[in-house]
Amino acid sequence: MESEKPNFGAILVYFSKPSWAFLVLLFTAIAILSLQISTKTILPFQLFPVSGAPKQPDIASGSDPGSCAGIFGELPRRKHVMSIKDFGGVGDGETSNTDAFRKALVYVQRFSEKGGAQLNVPEGRWLTGSFNLTSNFTLFLEQGAVILGSQVPEEWPIVEPLPSYGRGRERLGGRHISLIHGNGLTNVVITGQNGTIDGQGRMWWELWWNRTLKHTRGHLLELMNSHNILISNLTFLNSPFWTIHPVYCSNVVIKGMTILAPLNAPNTDGIDPDSSTNVCIEDCYIESGDDLVAVKSGWDQYGITMARPSSNITVRRISGTTPTCSGVGIGSEMSGGIFNVTIEDMHVWNSAAGVRIKTDKGRGGYIANITINNIKMERVKIPIRFSRGSNDHPDDGWDRKAIPTIKGIFISNIFSLNSTKAPVLAGVQGASFEGICLKNVTLVGLASTATWHCEFVSGCTSAVFPLPCPQLQNNGSSPCCL
Numbered sequence: 001m002e003s004e005k006p007n008f009g010a011i012l013v014y015f016s017k018p019s020w021a022f023l024v025l026l027f028t029a030i031a032i033l034s035l036q037i038s039t040k041t042i043l044p045f046q047l048f049p050v051s052g053a054p055k056q057p058d059i060a061s062g063s064d065p066g067s068c069a070g071i072f073g074e075l076p077r078r079k080h081v082m083s084i085k086d087f088g089g090v091g092d093g094e095t096s097n098t099d100a101f102r103k104a105l106v107y108v109q110r111f112s113e114k115g116g117a118q119l120n121v122p123e124g125r126w127l128t129g130s131f132n133l134t135s136n137f138t139l140f141l142e143q144g145a146v147i148l149g150s151q152v153p154e155e156w157p158i159v160e161p162l163p164s165y166g167r168g169r170e171r172l173g174g175r176h177i178s179l180i181h182g183n184g185l186t187n188v189v190i191t192g193q194n195g196t197i198d199g200q201g202r203m204w205w206e207l208w209w210n211r212t213l214k215h216t217r218g219h220l221l222e223l224m225n226s227h228n229i230l231i232s233n234l235t236f237l238n239s240p241f242w243t244i245h246p247v248y249c250s251n252v253v254i255k256g257m258t259i260l261a262p263l264n265a266p267n268t269d270g271i272d273p274d275s276s277t278n279v280c281i282e283d284c285y286i287e288s289g290d291d292l293v294a295v296k297s298g299w300d301q302y303g304i305t306m307a308r309p310s311s312n313i314t315v316r317r318i319s320g321t322t323p324t325c326s327g328v329g330i331g332s333e334m335s336g337g338i339f340n341v342t343i344e345d346m347h348v349w350n351s352a353a354g355v356r357i358k359t360d361k362g363r364g365g366y367i368a369n370i371t372i373n374n375i376k377m378e379r380v381k382i383p384i385r386f387s388r389g390s391n392d393h394p395d396d397g398w399d400r401k402a403i404p405t406i407k408g409i410f411i412s413n414i415f416s417l418n419s420t421k422a423p424v425l426a427g428v429q430g431a432s433f434e435g436i437c438l439k440n441v442t443l444v445g446l447a448s449t450a451t452w453h454c455e456f457v458s459g460c461t462s463a464v465f466p467l468p469c470p471q472l473q474n475n476g477s478s479p480c481c482l
Helices: 008-014 020-038 098-111 202-209 300-306
Strands: 080-083 092-096 117-121 124-128 137-141 145-149 180-183 186-192 196-198 221-224 227-232 235-237 244-247 250-255 258-260 277-287 293-295 310-321 326-330 338-349 353-358 366-378 382-387 405-417 424-426 432-444 453-455 459-465
Touching (some): 098 117, 098 124, 244 250, 310 326
Parallel strands (some): 145 196, 221 244, 227 250, 235 258, 250 277, 293 326, 310 338, 326 353, 338 366, 366 405, 405 432, 432 459
């Protein structure tokens, strides 16, 4: 699919009247864009990317200074390689391969400490229910291979809720397991020659729309309590719920992925690192019915009790669209804490928000040391948003006095074209939202009546247009911008 090109003719018409204000605005935007382009220290960012995920380079520690994928290390070569056909798999799109995948994964466990194993999925359409991965293992989808999620709900068994959530995210009690699942694993690779995993999620979306859903929907891929994970060079389609969900994990690389769902598909987030550390997400194209990327760390009192933060997360060179949510979201489930997050070189269009920090009373926790840099937006309704008040809690046990702490949010080199609203920075009354720094932020095409809305926040700005709210109108020498 092709990304929609910006209408430069409309921009010229917008500035066609001989108004000094418009001329100043035009030259300001050009100057800031020129500064951003000329001062880059990482790989050049393509303003209008071609559709689809870019080709993936070889993943090797330190091989690409513009990549964070080196945290995974060298791509392993497995000693034992077999095909799903060896276990009776039939790729006709109709025969169930649930038993074949489950038998294959049980069999390859014996090689975990003997050089590891690789399971190849050849060209074909391989219908299956949920299956569990194992350690020292590669799932490899060859060109033309499509794994299809079963349309039988019983083939997505009910499992215990995550301890940092206390219940299913959508319904009380347990939750459906993900299509591809793993718990307590090390050294796992899910990759291929741009093969496809299609969750066939419409059945699940209709249960949600019809209010007949009994248990929380399953993810397309969830890995729990796992270390050294690589997910790359595949297309993921039509997840029932969040698409990729690493939770309680470390050293995770998600690279060169294309993630697609209908833009009205509910809660089909692209990538949601959750209570995880050392995560690299880069070079992905995402279209979804929710956040393209959302960093999480547990829900209200359950997340507070578990106290498992998300930290050391890099999100770079992501492009995509979501009409209902944001390019990158922090929260709203952030009760275990989120810190040391870098988000850079993104292109977001036709979306509800560009970057969004979501909190609320009852969440507790903290968000600290977040760096957001070099984001391009087109027709994004609200380019920068801090939001609250969702009144979304797991049960009546949430603590009314648990308020979040937000400190050290650095937002720079933002260019937004044709947003309909100015930024909204809504903190939580009684909470600390401080150290918010905005530098080189240019919003072009806003109505003259559009004004920033800020409440319960403090910080500073430098080279921001149009003029920010009074709570942020310090000069750039304020400590929060150093």
